[in-house]
Amino acid sequence: MTLKLGVIGAGAIGQEHIRRCSKVLQGAEVVAVSDINVEGAKAAVARLGLNAEVYADGHDVVNSSNVDAVLVTSWDPTHEEYTLAAIAAGKPVFCEKPLAMTAEGCRRVVDAEIKFGKRLVQVGFMRPYDAGYRALKKVITDGEIGEPLMLHCAHRNPTVPENYTTDMAITNTLIHELDVLRWLTEDDYKSVQVVFPRVTSKTHAKLKDPQIVLFETRKGIRIDVEIFVNCAYGYDIQCEVVGEEGIAKLPEPSAVQMRKNAQLSTAILTDWKDRFIDAYDVELQAFINDATAGKLTGPSAWDGYAASVAADACHKAQNSGAIEPVELPERPAFYN
Ligand SMILES: NC(=O)C1=CN([C@@H]2O[C@H](COP(=O)(O)OP(=O)(O)OC[C@H]3O[C@@H](n4cnc5c(N)ncnc54)[C@H](O)[C@@H]3O)[C@@H](O)[C@H]2O)C=CC1
Numbered sequence: 001m002t003l004k005l006g007v008i009g010a011g012a013i014g015q016e017h018i019r020r021c022s023k024v025l026q027g028a029e030v031v032a033v034s035d036i037n038v039e040g041a042k043a044a045v046a047r048l049g050l051n052a053e054v055y056a057d058g059h060d061v062v063n064s065s066n067v068d069a070v071l072v073t074s075w076d077p078t079h080e081e082y083t084l085a086a087i088a089a090g091k092p093v094f095c096e097k098p099l100a101m102t103a104e105g106c107r108r109v110v111d112a113e114i115k116f117g118k119r120l121v122q123v124g125f126m127r128p129y130d131a132g133y134r135a136l137k138k139v140i141t142d143g144e145i146g147e148p149l150m151l152h153c154a155h156r157n158p159t160v161p162e163n164y165t166t167d168m169a170i171t172n173t174l175i176h177e178l179d180v181l182r183w184l185t186e187d188d189y190k191s192v193q194v195v196f197p198r199v200t201s202k203t204h205a206k207l208k209d210p211q212i213v214l215f216e217t218r219k220g221i222r223i224d225v226e227i228f229v230n231c232a233y234g235y236d237i238q239c240e241v242v243g244e245e246g247i248a249k250l251p252e253p254s255a256v257q258m259r260k261n262a263q264l265s266t267a268i269l270t271d272w273k274d275r276f277i278d279a280y281d282v283e284l285q286a287f288i289n290d291a292t293a294g295k296l297t298g299p300s301a302w303d304g305y306a307a308s309v310a311a312d313a314c315h316k317a318q319n320s321g322a323i324e325p326v327e328l329p330e331r332p333a334f335y336n
């Protein structure tokens with residue numbers, strides 16, 4: 001069976017996901033695409049040589065009788081609305097991160113899904129599908145470094161556009177760590193503080209950059225995450241786990257080592273599309289397989305909610321400068 005996909009949002013990642021679902025992965029076909037920029041969507045469909053309907057309104061994609069499952073790849077503030085619409089239509093939906101702009105919004109999705117009575121939502125947290133993070137988790141769960149005590153992490157982008165603001169460093173960027181570090185440590189956050197180092201001259205008035213986010217987990221692990229989205233030199237994701245018996249570090253992406261002009265060097269990637277290209281393939285193949293089988297198993301609406309509860313606390317901490325509690329309610333049995 002071929003799963004017929006409708007995609008809402010044909011920008012950077014929308015086009016990447018349309019390409020991989022049409023040209024790389026098995027078992028799916030993109031039959032409908034929408035974007036408020038209809039001409040852009042038409043151009044993307046034509047470039048890939050697809051035979052897909054193009055709509056201006058994402059709800060037409062959700063409600064098309066030709067569409068079996070939906071990918072939401074439009075701007076962050078539109079995710080909740082389209083995900084709720086897909087649930088109302090009883091269609092599986094892969095929603096890019098964040099699931100919603102606030103924990104309250106994510107909770108509406110969780111409640112709608114529970115009311116529907118079956119998992120329909122996978123959130124686009126791709127890092128748990130990344131071979132490097134999976135290898136790091138295995139080292140931890142195999143007990144090779146003893147119990148984790150501290151994590152030192154960094155999320156660095158070379159640059160961001162003018163419309164990227166201080167709060168987006170949390171909702172749009174740190175949200176990946178908020179999910180993957182829960183998954184890695186099998187723990188939840190207890191409290192958070194945000195501190196602002198000296199501001200880079202490469203930022204603009206509405207973005208304080210860099211930021212350091214400090215967590216304590218329920219088990220007492222201390223985590224620091226540097227978010228630096230105008231770091232200039234590359235796209236760089238770091239994660240080091242300090243355990244009782246040793247240290248484990250996220251592997252660097254593979255790159256050829258060069259000896260040239262009296263220098264030893266390895267290139268650093270500059271684009272998120274390349275850094276996690278394999279992980280995106282694996283996460284979407286999993287969604288296609290699971291949606292076809294009628295049983296989703298990837299990052300859930302609850303995971304989206306848990307990340308957003310922590311994100312809300314981070315926003316509070318950005319403004320207060322204080323240590324703020326992260327209060328995640330007990331996970332409903334539906335998500336066990
Ligand atoms: N998992 C990951 O690593 C990544 C996830 N993302 C997420 O994917 C989403 C899209 O990001 P990008 O592609 O980088 O942004 P983008 O700005 O390149 O593309 C977004 C597209 O959505 C369209 N759009 C906006 N509102 C819409 C609406 N109501 N209905 C239909 N289309 C609408 C825009 O016209 C634009 O073409 C964001 O939510 C972002 O957080 C983005 C990059 C990487």
Ligand SMILES: O=C1[C@@H](O)[C@H](O)[C@@H](O)[C@H](O)[C@H]1O
Nearest residue numbers: 155157172173174176229272
């Ligand atoms: O999700 C992503 C972008 O939306 C976000 O803007 C970047 O900061 C992240 O590194 C990237 O993975």
